[in-house]
Structure formats: structure tokens, C-alpha cells
């Protein structure tokens with residue numbers, strides 16, 4: 001019994017390690033400036049917990065075999081060792097807290113700094129199962145919006161056209177283009193329930209909360225088309241709340257915007 | 264180490280006035296304690312903690328059976344989203360018209376499965392079930408401090424469960440807002456989606472009832488532990504199970520009122536037009552809502568202020584049972600008793616300071632996120648201490664591989680696996696990609712769900728002979744262990760990979776996204792593993808009921824264990840200890856004491872001088 005259990009624990013441990021180390025399925029390639037730092041912190045953490053995982057399971061398996069009941073005699077009456085306790089408490093505390101501190105670096109860069117000046121502003125307004133994207137247009141200013149004006153057919157964010165700043169705003173549905181290598185400042189809103197803006201290759205996830213305007217910023221460093229998924233349960237077709245993020249070169253981006261500007 | 268001294272002989276030997284008081288209270292209790300004659304008072308509206316404990320256990324067994332069935336429906340949908348299951352549809356004729364599992368029904372299943380498992384299984388079985396049955400016996404009391412409250416606590420829990428089940432049958436069906444019921448989705452009613460009308464109201468009512476019942480239970484556990492300990496049962500001689508139940512009860516006493524308050528406010532938002540959680544200017548299904556000024560984040564703070572302690576409410580008793588069972592079958596004292604108690608307390612305390620790790624990307628202040636992150640990784644330290652001490656307990660042991668021991672060893676393995684992924688999720692920057700993905704589903708199932716279930720299994724196989732006077736079948740038990748242990752890993756390890764690939768949780772299918780469709784084979788694999796593992800649970804149910812009638816007769820102390828429940832007949836008589844109150848002379852884990860005649864010393868064994 002002891003051998004069998006140790007063997008099973010060993011096989012499970014090995015299988016787990018292979019599944020993680022083999023990376024048969026893994027993160028999509030990071031396309032944001034901060035993405036690789038998150039990946040590095042993840043790999044560091046994974047290595048440390050991987051070692052802890054192997055050590056703990058191996059010790060368990062070893063003790064199970066080594067100290068299975070056999071022959072005569074009794075178990076040892078050893079049941080206390082303040083020195084050992086202090087030792088492993090200190091080691092885990094140091095390792096865990098160091099990781100916790102290291103884990104704040106990317107976070108601080110992303111969330112404790114204001115969006116850099118000159119960042120392109122994009123407003124993302126989530127609603128049950130759609131992403132509405134708004135650009136401030138040539139004047140660089142978002143116009144006024146009013147809830148009563150919202151109309152899913154031709155005014156999804158409720159632009160108030162009596163405000164001159166609103167007249168050149170550009171609104172798209174489920175299509176978010178951004179220029180590559182430029183800071184992007186996204187203002188996240190929601191019209192109804194909580195959603196979450198999740199673009200895996202961007203390594204960026206942030207809830208969109210009704211009643212709040214949440215600011216995030218990032219910089220994409222690779223061009224391409226990526227999917228925007230909703231990561232917070234928002235109702236019936238949460239699993240199909242799909243938008244597209246187009247990371248374009250600066251000229252392509254300008255052209256894209258122009259095509260969508262109202263005549 | 265002096266062999267004659269019990270490890271905790273520092274503590275007073277019955278000189279502690281507190282203990283004397285406890286002793287006295289118990290003598291009084293003895294006098295009024297007679298078995299009721301009528302069937303109804305004896306087995307239904309019983310105030311006997313053992314009957315109530317069993318009622319909780321049976322409720323939990325019914326609940327877990329339903330919870331597992333619901334999870335299989337989910338798994339079927341995830342593996343084969345468009346397949347029709349006309350036969351399975353018979354169970355839910357409205358929700359599964361045509362035999363397909365629709366996305367909205369998938370979300371109802373997610374919600375009901377999660378709610379049933381967290382509340383009616385993981386809180387009910389280890390605390391309400393085993394805690395009720397064995398806490399009084401292990402401290403040497405004749406019953407709980409407040410037997411009538413105890414009875415009420417069970418019946419209110421049962422009412423809560425029936426109300427929850429009713430949600431399946433009302434118009435609109437069961438709610439789809441998840442076990443976390445985030446507002447405003449849960450607060451604005453049917454216009455936000457199916458099941459969010461009457462179904463959501465019933466959900467809130469059920470949870471409110473559950474909170475009240477848990478409060479009654481918690482008061483009882485705390486008072487009984489503090490006041491009804493028998494002579495000689497110093498706090499430092501309590502079995503670790505009692506420490507775990509006691510701490511769990513303290514957590515429940517502090518956490519459930521917060522959820523209760525939150526639930527009431529949520530109900531008011533829904534039915535009385537208040538705006539605690541609903542901000543102004545919402546447009547749902549093209550309708551402007553009249554609410555103004557509420558905060559969706561407030562619900563999350565209230566919910567998780569309860570919710571994080573709740574995961575410890577689920578797991579602490581499992582830790583207690585594991586410690587207890589490991590020591591018994593390692594034939595060794597538990598390693599570092601004091602450190603174990605301290606760790607339980609540290610976990611309990613820190614458990615109230617980390618709720619924000621569920622809210623890193625919620626829009627909460629990024630500064631408080633950092634504080635929550637540091638506190639979260641600190642709570643890993645006492646958890647690691649427990650793991651070290653379990654391993655050290657096995658060092659130079661003499662391990663008997665009984666079925667309860669197998670599950671206790673499995674608990675240690677799974678607790679490690681599930682706990683380590685918490686080190687990822689607790690870091691703010693790593694939670695950005697991991698939050699609300701399957702990585703989280705994998706993490707909490709292992710650490711909270713499966714580990715706690717292994718604790719429950721260990722407890723069931725261990726105490727069954729005491730409760731029913733018969734042994735469970737050993738071969739069936741072992742087969743159950745092997746299939747479950749391997750199956751659980753096969754189900755939940757691959758879920759980490761889904762999460763790393765970015766798969767959000769609570770998705771009814773992968774077909775909507777190009778980055779998800781390549782992951783479909785993993786879903787198929789997990790579903791097959793889940794079907795086999797769930798099937799293996801039939802072995803357990805069969806073994807359980809078969810053994811009640813047909814099991815081999817059990818002796819008083821079949822495991823040669825040390826604590827008080829093993830000093831009384833199996834099953835225990837109505838008043839546990841009869842006219843004599845036990846007197847405790849030593850700590851709870853005196854195994855392989857050098858010089859002693861046997862390799863265990865009952866807590867009641869007189870302090871015969873032993874030679875080293």
C-alpha cells in the first residue's frame with residue numbers, strides 16, 4: 001500500500017511537472033510593453049512553487065514508503081523541535097514575502113503611475129454583450145454624453161451633439177484600433193452590469209464597473225489583430241462578448257480613424 | 264525528554280477554576296439528561312447533538328450528490344456544447360427543453376453547484392456534522408451548551424436548502440449570477456437575464472437562512488468548548504479537531520453577520536427600490552433604471568469580507584481531522600502541537616484581512632491591493648507550517664494504511680498542490696492575467712473543495728465505527744480512495760493550463776473565441792475524468808449505507824486511538840458518558856510513549872508512572 005501510494009504521488013507529480021514544463025498550451029505571446037515583465041515574474045514564481053511542489057510531494061512519498069509499518073518496534077516519540085519550526089517558518093516567510101514584494105513591480109508601474117502625457121485616449125463602454133469604443137476625434141476632447149440619449153441603433157454611448165466637442169467623437173462597436181508603440185489610456189465604463197476588459201496577449205485585465213470611470217494604460221509593441229474577451233460574469237451570453245483589438249502602425253491607424261469619422 | 268511527562272503537563276491538572284466550573288456545569292447537565300421516549304423527539308426534532316450531527320451529515324450527503332450531478336451537467340456541456348441529452352433533460356424539463364444544455368442553464372448550474380457545495384456541503388458536513396457529533400464527546404460533555412438552539416440551527420439550515428432547491432422550479436429558473444452574486448447583475452431583476460427574478464430572491468433568502476443557522480451553531484460550539492470541558496481537559500489538551508471547530512465557529516460568528524447584512528441590503532435593492540449596490544444612470548435592456556447612488560464595489564467588499572473567512576470555515580475542520588487521523592495512524596504524537604494551534608489561530612486572524620485579493624482588478628484602489636497582496640502571502644506562512652508539521656509527524660512514524668489514513672495523506676498532497684497556486688494569485692501583477700480564469704477554478708477547487716472533501720472522507724471512514732458501531736468495508740474504501748485521488752488530479756491540474764491560456768471562467772463554451780477553440784480537447788479530457796471520478800463516489804455511497812446494516816461489528820476503539828470518543832461504546836449512548844464524567848490526565852496524541860505498555864495512552868488513562 002505504501003509503495004503504491006508513493007508511486008501514484010510520484011506519477012502525479014511528474015505528470016504535473018511535464019504538463020507545465022512542456023507548455024503544450026500556454027500564454028499567447030505578449031504584445032504589450034509590460035507583458036514580458038509579468039511573464040518573467042510568473043516564471044520566477046512558477047519555478048519556486050514548482051520546486052516547493054516537488055520537494056513536498058517527494059518528501060511525502062518518501063516518508064510513506066520509508067515509515068510504513070514493518071517489522072516490530074514503535075514509532076519515535078519525537079514531536080517537537082522549536083529550532084526546526086523557527087527555521088522553516090523563517091524560510092517560508094522570507095520566500096513568500098520576497099515574491100509578494102517582487103510581484104508589486106509591474107503592478108506599481110501600471111497602476112500607481114498616471115497615464116503618460118501624450119497617451120492616446122480611448123473610452124471603452126461595456127454593455128451586455130458589446131464593447132463600445134469611443135475616440136475623442138481631432139479636437140482631442142471627449143464630448144458630453146447623456147444617458148437619455150443612448151440608443152443602441154445609432155448612438156450607443158449617448159453623445160450629446162449640442163456639445164461641439166461631441167460632434168467629432170468617433171464611436172465604433174466591438175472594434176478597437178490602437179497605434180503600435182504609443183501609450184494608450186483607456187477609460188473603462190459600463191452601462192449596465194460589471195464586465196471585465198480582458199485581452200490575453202496584452203496581459204491586461206480590468207473590470208468595467210457601472211458608475212465608475214476606471215483608468216488604465218498600456219503600450220502595445222506588436223501589430224496584429226487580437227480578441228477582447230469579457231472576464232466578469234455579465235449574463236446570458238457572457239461567453240460570446242467578443243471584441244477585436246487591432247494594433248496598427250501609426251499611419252494605418254490614422255487611416256482607420258478617418259474612415260470612421262463622421263462626414 | 265522525560266518520558267513520564269505528558270507533552271503538555273505544564274497545564275493545570277484540574278486546578279484551573281474554569282475547568283472546575285465546566286465540570287460542575289456538566290454534572291448538572293447529567294441530571295436532566297434523559298433520552299426522550301417518542302420517536303419524533305428522539306430522531307426528528309431531537310436536541311441530542313449526535314442526532315443533530317447525523318442530520319447535518321445526511322443533509323450534506325444529499326447536497327453533495329446533487330452538487331456532483333450538477334457539475335456533470337456542466338462538464339457535459341463544456342465538452343460537447345451542442346450535443347442533445349434527452350434522457351438527462353427529463354430531470355429539468357423546463358430548463359432543458361429539447362435536451363440541450365443552454366448557456367443560460369449552464370450559468371444556473373454554475374450558480375447552484377457553487378452555492379450548494381460551499382454552503383450546504385463544505386460548511387455543513389465538517390462543522391455541523393462532525394463538529395456537532397464529536398466536539399461535545401471530545402471535550403467530555405454530555406451535550407452541547409444550548410441543545411435547543413442546536414436543533415433550531417439544523418432545521419433552519421434545512422429550510423435554507425429547500426428554499427435554494429425551489430429556485431430550480433420557479434418561473435425563470437435558478438439564478439445565473441454565480442455563487443458570488445455580484446451586483447448590479449444580481450440586484451436589478453429579471454431584465455438583466457433569466458433566473459434573476461424569483462430565482463435570485465430565493466437564492467438570497469436561502470443564504471440569509473443559512474447565515475442565521477450558522478450563527479446559532481457557532482454560539483453553541485464556542486460556549487461548549489469554553490464551558491463544558493470535563494475535568495482535566497485543559498485547552499492545551501484539546502484534540503486539534505476541537506481547536507479547528509472552535510476557531511471555525513469564531514470565524515463563522517464574525518463572518519456570517521456581514522453576509523447576512525449584505526444579503527438583506529441586496530434584497531432591499533431588488534424589492535424595495537433602495538440603491539445600496541446600484542449606481543445611477545444604468546441602462547439594462549434599453550431601460551433606464553430609477554436607482555441612484557449605490558456602489559457595486561460595496562457588495563464585493565461585504566461579500567468577500569465574509570467569503571474569504573468562509574474558505575477557512577470550509578478547510579479548517581479538514582485540517583483538524585487530518586492532523587487527528589495522521590497522528591493516529593502514524594502512531595506518533597502530532598508534531599508541534601502548539602505550533603499547530605498557533606497556526607490555526609493565525610490563519611483565522613489573517614483570514615479576515617485578505618478579502619481584497621479577490622478584488623485586485625475590480626477597480627479598487629491599487630494601493631490597498633498592495634496591502635492585501637502582502638497580507639495574502641503572509642497567510643501562506645501558517646499554512647506552510649501546518650504542512651511541515653504534518654510531514655514531520657510522518658517522520659520516523661509507523662504508518663498504518665487504513666482508509667481514513669489514505670484520505671488524510673491525500674489531503675496533505677492536495678493541500679500542497681492547491682495552496683501553491685495561491686502564491687501566484689496573491690501577487691497583484693500575476694492576478695492581472697489569472698483573475699477570473701480557470702486557474703482560479705483549479706486553485707479553489709483543490710484547496711477548498713477537494714481538500715475539504717478529503718477531510719470529510721477521512722472523518723467519515725474514521726468515525727463511522729463510532730457512529731454506527733460497524734466498520735465500513737475496507738476494500739471498497741480503498742478502491743474509492745484510489746479512483747478519487749487520481750481522478751481529482753486529472754480533473755483539476757489541467758484546469759490550471761486552461762487558465763494560463765487565458766480561458767475565463769463561467770464560459771458556457773469555447774466556440775466564441777479563436778484563442779479558446781484550441782483548448783477544447785482539454786475540456787473533453789476533464790469531462791471524462793470527472794465522469795469517472797463522480798462514478799467512483801457511488802462506491803462511497805454504497806459502502807456507507809451497506810455498512811450501516813451489514814458492516815463488520817466494531818469494537819469500542821478499533822483504531823486504538825486516544826481521545827475521549829474512543830472510551831465510550833459504539834454507538835455512544837444518549838448521554839455519551841453515562842453517570843460518570845471522564846477525567847482527563849494527558850494530552851490528545853500520546854502515541855508510542857516510551858515505556859508505556861501499549862503504543863497509545865487514552866486521555867483518561869491514569870498517570871501511572873512510566874519508566875524511560
Ligand code: HEM
Nearest residue numbers: 334337373377380381441442443711712713768769770793
Ligand atoms: C466532481 C467534482 C467537481 C467538478 C467536476 C466540478 C466542476 C465545476 C465546474 C465545471 C465549475 C464551473 C466553472 C466555470 O464555468 O466557471 C465549477 C464551479 C464551482 N465549483 Fe465545482 N466541481 C466539483 C466539485 C466541487 C466542490 C467539492 C466544490 C466545493 C467547494 C465546488 C465548488 C465550486 C464553486 C464555488 C464554483 C464556482 C461557482 C461560480 O462560479 O459561481 N466544486 N465546478
Ligand SMILES: [Cu+2]
Nearest residue numbers: 195230234241
Ligand atoms: Cu461582459
Ligand SMILES: [Cu+2]
Nearest residue numbers: 571617618620
Ligand atoms: Cu480569499
